[in-house]
Amino acid sequence: MTILDEIVAQKRIEVEQRKAAISVSSLEQMPDFKRQALSARDAIQDLHSTGIIAEFKRKSPSRGIINDWADVAITTQGYVKAGAAVLSILTDEPFFGGTLADLQAARLANPETPILRKDFIIDRYQLLEAKAWGADLVLLIAACLTPEEVIELSLQAHDLSMQVLLEVHDEDELDRSLTHTIDLVGVNNRDLKTFTTSIETSLRLVERIPDTFAKITESGLHDADTMLTLFRAGFDGFLIGEAFMKTTDPANALASLVSQYVINNTLSI
Numbered sequence: 001m002t003i004l005d006e007i008v009a010q011k012r013i014e015v016e017q018r019k020a021a022i023s024v025s026s027l028e029q030m031p032d033f034k035r036q037a038l039s040a041r042d043a044i045q046d047l048h049s050t051g052i053i054a055e056f057k058r059k060s061p062s063r064g065i066i067n068d069w070a071d072v073a074i075t076t077q078g079y080v081k082a083g084a085a086v087l088s089i090l091t092d093e094p095f096f097g098g099t100l101a102d103l104q105a106a107r108l109a110n111p112e113t114p115i116l117r118k119d120f121i122i123d124r125y126q127l128l129e130a131k132a133w134g135a136d137l138v139l140l141i142a143a144c145l146t147p148e149e150v151i152e153l154s155l156q157a158h159d160l161s162m163q164v165l166l167e168v169h170d171e172d173e174l175d176r177s178l179t180h181t182i183d184l185v186g187v188n189n190r191d192l193k194t195f196t197t198s199i200e201t202s203l204r205l206v207e208r209i210p211d212t213f214a215k216i217t218e219s220g221l222h223d224a225d226t227m228l229t230l231f232r233a234g235f236d237g238f239l240i241g242e243a244f245m246k247t248t249d250p251a252n253a254l255a256s257l258v259s260q261y262v263i264n265n266t267l268s269i
């Protein structure tokens with residue numbers, strides 16, 4: 001059993017418990033449910049965008065505790081000020097230490113920045129939760145969904161005005177799950193079986209992703225040279241968590257990376 005199987009098994013139980021605790025109509029009555037979601041795709045593909053999706057992550061199965069002290073509102077506001085185009089908020093509690101309250105706090109603190117609900121989505125109910133608690137887009141992970149489920153969940157997300165980031169890790173997942181009903185494709189550099197990260201995964205898969213989708217490279221990124229290599233290979237966006245969260249000042253770490261990236265990018269044009 002891989003870690004992903006374990007997380008999804010746990011998630012199925014959790015979703016049933018949440019459904020029993022909060023009804024769909026209560027979610028629909030939450031103030032943000034009717035809010036028009038912001039376009040993450042536009043924010044990332046804007047000419048002046050850094051393309052950075054900055055993640056708030058307290059812990060992970062691969063790293064254990066990364067940061068147990070940071071405040072969500074302060075950290076995410078700092079991220080935005082330092083140049084993040086989009087925010088990613090982990091809402092899985094057992095494995096990543098996140099909550100829907102974190103999502104809501106980030107929403108309140110950053111009314112103009114698109115926010116990704118980062119979780120293991122397997123059920124429409126979680127899309128309703130995402131919208132109700134302030135998300136603009138959701139992650140769908142190809143490795144834990146059938147191609148039919150990807151289509152169904154992405155259409156439902158669109159009905160709620162949210163965009164969809166489809167995460168893949170290999171050719172098979174990409175070829176099997178890519179559908180015009182998603183908006184952004186994320187290549188996860190982290191192998192969930194071994195927890196190792198390799199940007200070769202992104203460099204290999206980018207060729208197969210049509211230009212109609214925004215292309216995001218995810219995980220294990222921490223330096224401007226690597227970002228530049230990936231940008232040149234065709235990526236529009238970079239999902240980065242640990243490199244920021246493990247420092248004493250996550251927003252400042254983002255600011256340094258951005259200035260280095262801008263310098264390198266300008267020098268090499």
Ligand SMILES: O=P(O)(O)OC[C@@H](O)[C@@H](O)c1c[nH]c2ccccc12
Pocket residue numbers: 055057118119167188218219220221239240241242243
């Ligand atoms: O912290 P990193 O190595 O910069 O990675 C961020 C992000 O890509 C990673 O947290 C992630 C990618 N896909 C996921 C799916 C679920 C939970 C977490 C993730």
